[in-house]
Amino acid sequence: MAHAHESNTKRIWIVLAILTVLTTVEVALGIVRPDFLVFNDFLGTHLLNWIFIILTIAKAYYIAWAFMHLEGEKPWLRRAIVWTGVFLICYLVTLILIEGDYLHDTLAPLVKW
Amino acid sequence: MGANIAVNSDNKETWGGGGVKPFGASYGKMMMWFFIVSDALTFSGFLAAYGLTRFKFIDSWPIADEVFTHFPGLHGVHAPMYYVALMTFILIVSSVTMVLAVDAGHKMQKKKVAWYMFATIIFGIIFVGSQAWEWKNFINGSYGAVKTADNHILQFVKDGHQIALADFVHSDRKDGRVQHQRENGLWFEKEATISQYSVAQIQEAFKADPSLLVRIEKINPDTKKKIILSREESIAKLATATRVVEGANLIENEYGNPIFADFFFFITGFHGFHVFSGIVINIIIFFNVVLGTYERRGSYEMVEKVGLYWHFVDLVWVFVFTFFYLV
Numbered sequence: 001m002a003h004a005h006e007s008n009t010k011r012i013w014i015v016l017a018i019l020t021v022l023t024t025v026e027v028a029l030g031i032v033r034p035d036f037l038v039f040n041d042f043l044g045t046h047l048l049n050w051i052f053i054i055l056t057i058a059k060a061y062y063i064a065w066a067f068m069h070l071e072g073e074k075p076w077l078r079r080a081i082v083w084t085g086v087f088l089i090c091y092l093v094t095l096i097l098i099e100g101d102y103l104h105d106t107l108a109p110l111v112k113w
Numbered sequence: 114m115g116a117n118i119a120v121n122s123d124n125k126e127t128w129g130g131g132g133v134k135p136f137g138a139s140y141g142k143m144m145m146w147f148f149i150v151s152d153a154l155t156f157s158g159f160l161a162a163y164g165l166t167r168f169k170f171i172d173s174w175p176i177a178d179e180v181f182t183h184f185p186g187l188h189g190v191h192a193p194m195y196y197v198a199l200m201t202f203i204l205i206v207s208s209v210t211m212v213l214a215v216d217a218g219h220k221m222q223k224k225k226v227a228w229y230m231f232a233t234i235i236f237g238i239i240f241v242g243s244q245a246w247e248w249k250n251f252i253n254g255s256y257g258a259v260k261t262a263d264n265h266i267l268q269f270v271k272d273g274h275q276i277a278l279a280d281f282v283h284s285d286r287k288d289g290r291v292q293h294q295r296e297n298g299l300w301f302e303k304e305a306t307i308s309q310y311s312v313a314q315i316q317e318a319f320k321a322d323p324s325l326l327v328r329i330e331k332i333n334p335d336t337k338k339k340i341i342l343s344r345e346e347s348i349a350k351l352a353t354a355t356r357v358v359e360g361a362n363l364i365e366n367e368y369g370n371p372i373f374a375d376f377f378f379f380i381t382g383f384h385g386f387h388v389f390s391g392i393v394i395n396i397i398i399f400f401n402v403v404l405g406t407y408e409r410r411g412s413y414e415m416v417e418k419v420g421l422y423w424h425f426v427d428l429v430w431v432f433v434f435t436f437f438y439l440v
Contacts, residue, residue, distance in 0.1 A: 008216055016209045020202065027198040030178070030439045038337060049440045056435040060428055067212045067424040069417075077136035077146070085150055089157045096161040100168030108172055112263065113331045113340075 015066040145418045149425045163376045173330040175369040183250045200243045207236030208427040215420045218413025230399040237392040254360030258367040261353045268328040282318040286311040308357035330369045387426045
């Protein structure tokens with residue numbers, strides 16, 4: 001292995017603390033649901049959802065970098081993994097969500113409530 | 114010529130890439146990463162499909178806070194999300210014990226590796242058990258609802274809060290309908306569990322209590338809450354009811370759109386299956402650690418590789434948690 005294996009115990013506990021705090025913030029916001037975040041939209045969804053998504057990506061970053069040890073791998077291995085995933089997922093999600101919005105615009109007027 | 118032919122060198126590392134290590138990663142680790150990237154794309158496909166469907170029914174999608182409200186030991190208490198937050202925390206902690214096992218493996222501390230692996234397995238089992246409990250609540254339902262002729266779900270509200278059928282229906286069911294079992298019907302046939310109440314019984318009980326209102330699936334864009342009909346509209350709407358729906362299955366559910374439950378079962382089930390496989394693999398590796406396999410091999414890299422898989426399961430849960438319970 002190219003990287004040195006000094007003990008990472010301290011870093012692990014710090015990351016656990018970060019992940020716990022992020023999850024707690026998410027759950028607290030999910031329960032309170034502040035009006036100014038819920039009733040202000042940005043790019044197709046409200047601000048609270050954007051906060052959730054950003055916090056989730058932050059958590060994913062800590063899990064992948066610290067726990068899955070991507071930060072210790074060779075840079076191009078890390079890039080091969082992360083860039084591939086991020087590009088394909090963004091591409092897929094963008095197209096599919098636009099399509100979902102279109103389906104709603106087309107079909108919702110036909111639904112009788 | 115020799116340069117172009119794969120010669121069996123009798124080198125034991127042939128299956129491990131012949132000692133060649135692209136990016137400084139061993140063959141096994143590289144393959145684990147290949148698998149993780151492809152599995153991540155599989156999950157993305159599912160979650161993207163969920164997103165598409167949700168956008169398609171954006172004006173009537175069930176609100177997670179009103180669906181997942183249980184906490185063990187707290188009966189009838191409205192506790193949205195606390196339990197799933199706890200589950201998330203348990204899975205994160207299991208990731209931590211896993212990474213501690215990997216860390217101890219680098220230092221060749223067999224005992225520590227074994228104990229941390231053991232803890233990881235226990236936390237994993239707790240997580241899967243919690244998910245089973247979550248499914249149980251979801252399948253049984255907590256309120257009950259009726260379905261109209263045009264396949265919409267009607268829920269019942271009193272003083273602005275949803276109430277269960279059992280809270281206001283007290284009379285007998287009137288239609289004399291009983292569960293078809295082998296004992297009372299055709300011996301070679303059984304029927305699916307019938308609802309506890311009949312439609313006529315609910316309609317009558319609803320008319321008898323003027324404080325009851327009907328809530329429909331449609332969301333009011335101004336309040337972002339489900340629309341509650343007026344008393345007259347409620348009675349008119351309830352007259353179109355055809356079926357009583359209690360709990361959830363793949364065909365219908367009391368929370369709203371059937372496909373909501375379908376996605377819930379499919380995505381959390383697929384994730385739960387990953388957790389289950391992870392536990393099984395962890396148990397195998399745990400025994401290998403205890404038996405000293407990796408001690409003799411001189412490397413605990415196998416623990417690192419299953420660790421990658423285990424963290425990946427945690428990573429996926431972070432996204433499932435966000436998109437099913439928060440967003």
